[in-house]
Amino acid sequence: MNRFIRSGVVATAVMGLLVLVARPALAETSLMVAAPGEALVGHTVPVTVTVSEDGMPVPDAVVVLSRKAAFAGVRGYMEVVRATTDEAGQVDLSYVQRAANSTVELRVEVVDGDVAPLGFVVTSVGEAEQIFEPDVGIDLPGLGGWILIALIAGIWLIILSTVLRLRSVSAQGDDESDDGGATIRKPRLMPYALPGIVGVIAVVLVTVLVRNPATHANLEGPGIGDRVTHSHLGETSSIVSPGLDATFSQRTDGAIEDGARRFFGLGCASCHGLDATSGVVGGDISGEVEDGFDEFLDEVRSGPKGMPAYPAEDFTDEELALVHAYLESLLSG
C-alpha cells in the first residue's frame, strides 16, 4: 500500500511537472513573421504576421509592430503600427523604412497574448533620400521675381530716356551764339549728371533684385550658411553652446578666471546655472564638485541622466581641471 501510494504520488508529481513544463508546448501559441530582409529607405515594408495556437489560426488577436529606437539618449521599442488578425489568424502590417541606422530591429508581439515577442531585422539599402519635405505654398508657373525685375528695369529705362532728352534741349540752347559769330558750346553738367544718377540708381535697384535668391523661404543667404550647420540623421556633432570661444586662453592669467570663463563658455552654465546650484535643467552639482576632480571628470565623460557624454575632443582634461578649480572656489567661498 505504501509503495502504491508512493509511486502514485511520484507519478502524479512527475505528471504534474510534465504538465507544467509541457503546457506551453501543449497549448502552443506561435508567431510567424514574413518580412523582407532588406528595404529601401522611404519605401513601405510589408510585414505579414500569423498568429496560431496549436496549429490553429487565432483570429481577432491584436498584433503590435514596434521598432527599436534611440533618440536624444532615450532608448526603447516604439510602437509603429497595430492591427487585428483576421479569421485566418493573419494580419498584414506595413511601415515605412525611415530609421536613421541601417539595421532596423523590429519586433511583433500579441497584446494580452502568451507568446514572447518575436524580433526580426530589416536592413536599409539603397541611396537614402529625404522623406519629409515641407510642402508649403503653390508654384504658379511663370511667376517669379523676374517679373518685378523686368518691371523695375523697364520703368527706370523709361525714366532714363526722358532725362536723356535734356541733352537735346541743352544742345539746342547752344545754337545761339552770344557774340554774334562763332557758336559757343557751353559744356553743361545737368544733361549728363541727371541721367548718370538715374542710371546708377537703376543699376543698383536691379542688382539688388537679381542678387537675392528667388525662394519662398530665404535659406541660408550669403554669410549665414557657414554659421549654421545641418542636423543629419545618424550623425552626432559636438554641442555648441553660448560662449564657445577659441581665444579663451589668451584672455586671462588666472586659473580661476580662466575656469570661470570656461564654465560659462563651454556651455556648463546654460544647464547648471551661473552659480552651479540653481540650474533648472542641470540642478545642483556642488556634490559632484566636492567629490574631487577625478569623480568630476568621470561624470562629465560618462554623462549622467539627461547630460550628454562629453569626450575629450569636446572638452580636454586641462579645461575641465580649470572649470573644476573655479567651481571649488565658487562653492566654497
Place this chain on the structure above:
Amino acid sequence: MFKSLTARLIAIGLLTGAIWPVLNPIAALVVAILGLTLSVPAIVRKRLARADKDGRIGRAEEPSDRRRFLKMATIAAIGAPAVALPKALQAIPGFETNLAMAPVEEDLSPEGRIRQWAMVVDLRLCDGCQGVDKPPRCTLACIEGHFAPEPMEWIQVFEEELPGEGTGFFPVPCQQCQNAPCVNVCPVGATFHESSGIVLIDQDRCIGCRICMAACPYDRRFFNWGRAPIPPEALLADYSPEHQTPATVGTVMKCDFCPDTVRAGALPYCIQACPNSAIYYGDLEEDIATNGEVVVAMSKLLAESNSYRLKEHLGTEPRVHYIPGHGELVGRNVNTRGRLATRWPWIERAKGAVTWTR
C-alpha cells in the same frame, strides 16, 4: 523699326526682362548693352541733326569733333559700365550662387537626410507647474540656457478659459512655421529657415524694422529695445544665430528649438526641465519623438491623440502640435487658477542694461 528713343528703350527693357529667365541673365545683359549702345547714340545724333535744321542760326562751321565727342561720350557713358556690369555683379559676394531665377531646391547636403524638428505638447500633462509650486520650469530653463534677456519668455505658458468652467495652461514656444510669415516679410533675410525647418534669426543682419513682429500671429518674437538685461558673462559669448547670446540692441530674438543642443543629441532645455515630461521633441524625417522618458513614433502620436495646431486656419503650418487637455493626467483641478510669475535668475546684469515690460 522703333523710331523714338523711348520706344527703343522700352523694347530693350522688355526684351532683357524676357530673356533673363529663359536663357541666361548674362545673355540678357549683353542684349541690353548691345541695344543701348547701338540705338542711343544714333538717335541722339538724329536729334542733333534735326535741331540743326530747325535752328534759326545756321551751322556754317560746325566743329565735327564736338559731335564725335558727344557720340563717344554717350557710348562710353552707357557702354563702359554696362560692359563691366556682369563682372562687377559677379564680384559681389554671393552673386553667382544667388543668380538662379528658378526656385532653389533645399540644399540637401550629400551626407544624407536632414532632420526635420517638430514638437508635441501634451496638455493633459501640463499644469503650469502648479504641481511643483514653481514658476513654469520650461520657461525658466529656456531663459537660463540661452540667457534670454529679462522680459523675454521665448516659451511662454498661457492660461486660457475653458468652455464651461476653469482654465487650462498651454506653453507656447515659437511655432517654427513651415509657411512662416516672419520669414516671408523680412526685407534682408535676417530671419530664415534653416534646412531642419526651424526658423533662426541672424542678429548681425537684422535692421530692426520689426515687420516680422507685426507679421507673427503668435506673439513669439521679442525685440531688444535697449541694452539687454543679461548677465555680464553672456557678453563674453561668441554670437551665432544658433544660440543668440549675447543679444544685440535693436534686433529681434525668439525661441530657436535649441539647434545647438539637439544636434549633439540632447534635448532642448524646455523638454529637459518639464517635471511632468509633457513636451515631446522629435524628428519628422525619422518619425520619432521623445519627452525624455519614452520614445514614440511621432506620426502615431499626432494621429491618435486628436492633436491640433494653433491658429491652423491662418495657413502658417506650424511644427508645434498640441494634444488637447488641461492637466488631468497629473490630477489638476481646472478651477485652480494662476501660475507663478516667471523670474529671471541672474543676480547682476550687464553694464548699462535696462529692462522693460512687454
Place this chain on the structure above:
Amino acid sequence: MDTMTHWHDRGDGSEVTDWNERLEARTLAPVRSTSTGYKVLIAVLSVIAAWGVYAWFFQLRDGLYVTGLRDRISWGLYISTFVFFIGISHAGTLISAILRVSNAGWRAPITRIAEFITVVALIGGASFIIVDMGRPERLLNVFLFGRWQSPIMWDVLAITTYIMSSVIYLYLPMIPDLALFRDRLADVPGRLAAVRHRLYSALAVGWKGTPGQHRALGKSITTMMILIIPIAVSVHTVVSWIFGMTLRPGWNSTVFGIFFVAGAIFSGVATLVIVLAILRKVYHLEEYITEKHFVYLGYFIGSFALIMIYFNIAEYLTTGYKLEEGEEFLFRQLFIEDFAWMYWFYLIGGLLLPGAIILYRRTRTITGVFIAAILVDLAMYIERYFIVVTGLRVPLLPYEPASYSPSWIEWSILASGLAGFALLIALFVKVFPIMAVWEIAEEHEARQLASGPNVLPAVGP
C-alpha cells in the same frame, strides 16, 4: 510775333503785356526780397527741427527703449507719420499729372507748389522710416541682402522710383522758369545771388524757348506725367501692404491697397489747399490762385470724403457682420472704448464735416475749404495712427492687451518732421519759382484765344 514762346524775352520786341509783367514780378518776388517775418519763421522752424535731431541722438545712443514702443505694440508714431507723409506726397501726382493728362487748365498756377509738396513729403516719409529702425546704421543691408519677397523691399523700390520720378517731374517743367530766373536775376548783386545765378544757369540747361526745345521737353514731360501716375498708385499700395500682408485682425484686409491710395489723395489735396492758402496770402498770388482753384480742390476733397466714407463702410461693415476672432476686440476698442474718440473725430470731423462744408454753397469759400482741409489732414493723421496701433493692440493669445503712449522723444521727432516739412517748403520757395510761369502764360493765352482777343484776361472764376 509768337508771343507764346517768347513772351519773356523782351529784347526782340515781342509784345509784353501788363499781365505778363505782373506774373513775372509776382513769381520773382519771393526770391528777390526776404521779409523779417520769413527770417523769423525759418529760425523757429529750424529750432524745432534741431530739437528733433537732439531727441534722436538719445534714441541712437540708448536704442528704441526711449520710445513708448514695446513688443506688443512695436509700431507707433514713427510708422504712422511715415505713412502720413507718403500719403501727402500724392498731392503732386494728382494735380500735376492727372490734371495734365486730362488737360485741365486750371491746374497751371498750382502745379509747382503741388510738386514741391510731393518731393518734400517723400523726403520726410523716408526719413521717418530710418528713425524707426532698430539699427539704422545697417540700412545698407537692405541693398546688400534685400529680398524682393518682402513688403519693405517693395516700399524701398517704389519710394525710390517715386522720389526720382517726382524730382524729375518737378524739374523738367521748371526748366523754362529757371531760365526766366537766370535771365531776370542775373544782375542782382551779392555773393549769394551769384551762387544762385550759377545754380539757375546750370539747371536751366541752356533753355532759350525755341520750338525744338519745347518739343523735346514736352515729350519728356508727357512721358513722365503718364508714368508717374501708376508709380504713385503703386507707392501707397505697397506702403499699405506692410500692414496688409500680415495676419493680424484689422490688418488682414484685401482692400488696404486702394483704401490707403484714396486716403493718400485725400490728405494730399488737403495739404495742398493748406500750403496754397498760406503761400497765396504771403506772396500775394490772389490773381492766379483764385477762389475757383480752392473750389475745385474743394470738390476733390468733398468727393474723396465720400469715397473714404464708402471705404469705411466697405471695410467695417463686412468685418463687423461676421466678427471673426479678434475683430470683436478691435471693434470694441475702436468704436466704443479706448480709441473711440479718435475714430469718431476722424469720421465726423474728418469725413462728414468737410464733405458738408464742400457740399453747401455758402461754406464753399476759400476759408471754408481751408478749414475743411485742416480738419482732413488732422483726421487723416489720426486715422493712420489708430490703424497702426489698434491693429497691433488686438491680443493674439490670452494676454492682457498692452497700451502705448509715445514718449517725449517720439513727439519731438514728430514735431521736428513737421517743422522740417514746412522748412523745406519755405526754403524751396526762396530759391525756386513758386509758380509755373510758362504754363500759366500758356493757359492764359489759350483762354484769351478762346474767348476772343479783345476780352481782358479774366480774374477769378
